[in-house]
Amino acid sequence: MGLQHVFEAEFSKPTVFLDRNKIMPHYTPQNLPFREEQQATISGIVAVTLRGQRPDNIFIYGKPGTGKTSTAKHVMDELCSFAEKKSLKVKHVYVNCRTHNKKYKVLLKSLREIYPSEPDKAFQGYSAAYLYEKLVSFVRDTQTHLIMVLDELDKVRDLDDLIYSVTRSNDEIQVGGITVIGISNNLLFKDALDPRTKSSLCQQEMIFPPYNAEQLRTILEQRVQEAFAPQAVDSGAISLAAAIAAQESGDARTAIKLLLRAGELADDEKTTQVTDQHVKNARKSVEQEIILEHITVLPEHEKLVLYTIAALTLNRKPLQRLSGEKVEGVLYSGEVYEEYERTAKKFKFNDPVSARWYREYINQLEMYGLIVTTASGPGVKGQTRFIKLKVDALKIKEVLEKEFAG
DNA sequence: CCTCCACAGGAAGCGCAGGAGT
DNA sequence: ACTCCTGCGCTTCCTGTGGAGG
Numbered sequence: 044m045g046l047q048h049v050f051e052a053e054f055s056k057p058t059v060f061l062d063r064n065k066i067m068p069h070y071t072p073q074n075l076p077f078r079e080e081q082q083a084t085i086s087g088i089v090a091v092t093l094r095g096q097r098p099d100n101i102f103i104y105g106k107p108g109t110g111k112t113s114t115a116k117h118v119m120d121e122l123c124s125f126a127e128k129k130s131l132k133v134k135h136v137y138v139n140c141r142t143h144n145k146k147y148k149v150l151l152k153s154l155r156e157i158y159p160s161e162p163d164k165a166f167q168g169y170s171a172a173y174l175y176e177k178l179v180s181f182v183r184d185t186q187t188h189l190i191m192v193l194d195e196l197d198k199v200r201d202l203d204d205l206i207y208s209v210t211r212s213n214d215e216i217q218v219g220g221i222t223v224i225g226i227s228n229n230l231l232f233k234d235a236l237d238p239r240t241k242s243s244l245c246q247q248e249m250i251f252p253p254y255n256a257e258q259l260r261t262i263l264e265q266r267v268q269e270a271f272a273p274q275a276v277d278s279g280a281i282s283l284a285a286a287i288a289a290q291e292s293g294d295a296r297t298a299i300k301l302l303l304r305a306g307e308l309a310d311d312e313k314t315t316q317v318t319d320q321h322v323k324n325a326r327k328s329v330e331q332e333i334i335l336e337h338i339t340v341l342p343e344h345e346k347l348v349l350y351t352i353a354a355l356t357l358n359r360k361p362l363q364r365l366s367g368e369k370v371e372g373v374l375y376s377g378e379v380y381e382e383y384e385r386t387a388k389k390f391k392f393n394d395p396v397s398a399r400w401y402r403e404y405i406n407q408l409e410m411y412g413l414i415v416t417t418a419s420g421p422g423v424k425g426q427t428r429f430i431k432l433k434v435d436a437l438k439i440k441e442v443l444e445k446e447f448a449g
Numbered sequence: 450c451c452t453c454c455a456c457a458g459g460a461a462g463c464g465c466a467g468g469a470g471t
Numbered sequence: 472a473c474t475c476c477t478g479c480g481c482t483t484c485c486t487g488t489g490g491a492g493g
């Protein structure tokens with residue numbers, strides 16, 4: 044006995060969400076507002092597979108959260124399901140090159156998508172050349188049109204090699220073929236490519252512009268309708284989320300994330316209404332999350348420096364300048380370094396970095412916006428900098444302490 | 450005014466990992 | 472598979488700078 048009520052509580056917990064999945068980062072909506080034109084263009088290009096022709100390769104460029112991946116995936120799903128109905132051999136694979144960042148890995152992932160029933164290690168241990176043969180023979184033997192959607196294409200190290208192989212493969216195939224749809228948020232990388240790679244990859248080029256606030260609003264309204272209970276979200280909350288995202292980057296993903304978090308905050312409060320205040324808090328919460336994520340990938344000794352700053356900030360009384368002015372929560376650069384040396388030893392990180400490099404760390408931390416420094420100015424002897432923490436000291440201390448301990 | 454202090458940040462160089470070339 | 476090269480993180484050394492103090 045006793046546990047039933049836990050489950051009951053969870054089950055009947057009031058929530059502002061109707062279908063939480065619809066607002067998760069990886070959900071691909073079935074209609075994408077303001078991307079009709081791009082969808083039509085891509086569809087037009089790949090539609091020639093239905094008549095047995097090989098489409099041009101496509102290169103899609105656009106900033107994060109502009110719908111590149113969703114659009115490409117959606118068009119591919121539609122194309123493949125249409126082709127299936129007509130029993131035409133059209134297939135697509137999706138590879139995210141951030142994790143599959145080498146030719147070998149891209150080929151491996153593609154084969155696994157093509158043969159999902161094969162065990163994971165079926166293709167492991169073979170050379171890239173073998174995997175390539177395997178892929179080509181699949182296309183040739185089944186006379187399939189294979190479309191490879193390669194997301195974050197700029198992350199592939201031997202891209203010239205990969206593109207060269209894939210385009211060359213089409214020469215040995217009479218019926219069917221391989222088409223590449225490359226996606227990237229870095230336009231500059233295109234110029235660094237081998238000219239032949241560039242010309243074959245960019246047979247068709249597309250640019251996805253960022254969304255403006257109005258468009259983001261429409262997108263959010265649509266998602267809210269699917270994901271939240273009716274009337275659960277204030278229209279002011281939607282507008283604010285759209286405005287924040289538009290101002291920051293025109294990124295639909297952050298806008299959606301903001302609303303998801305706002306909804307979670309409302310649930311925590313046991314409110315049935317998501318207000319703009321929730322969105323404001325959500326923004327803070329998301330920001331802090333990003334900061335914390337940022338911190339965990341910092342170099343070990345940079346974390347130690349940051350930790351030292353947080354620790355010193357927590358037991359620091361306001362500084363009384365000779366001029367009588369009070370400055371709150373600032374630390375001397377030199378004192379931080381000395382304390383850092385002790386801290387490093389305390390946590391068994393031997394040989395702390397030199398004072399010179401410590402200064403470099405301070406500059407880094409300032410660049411990341413985690414601290415601010417100001418010239419000491421009159422009232423202090425020597426030329427030094429005051430260091431002030433810009434983020435929550437307690438949180439930083441907690442997180443890093445846990446990390447150093449474990 | 451000069452000197453010392455307490456740093457800031459440039460220059461050179463070192464050891465190392467990983468990519469390119471063969 | 473091997474060396475060669477390059478970039479990176481870091482140290483050492485050094486010069487510069489603004490204010491305090493005599």
